[in-house]
Amino acid sequence: LLPWWSQWILNVPWAIFHILIITLQAFIFMVLTIVYLSMASEEH
Numbered sequence: 001l002l003p004w005w006s007q008w009i010l011n012v013p014w015a016i017f018h019i020l021i022i023t024l025q026a027f028i029f030m031v032l033t034i035v036y037l038s039m040a041s042e043e044h
């Protein structure tokens with residue numbers, strides 16, 4: 001078994017990776033929503 005500090009060291013990059021993916025998904029969703037709303041408002 002690994003000691004607790006090695007598990008912590010291995011978990012830190014994984015947590016940072018998850019946070020980056022969540023923020024990236026939120027940013028992409030926000031950009032797509034703004035683009036869609038601007039396109040929809042231009043048509044009317």
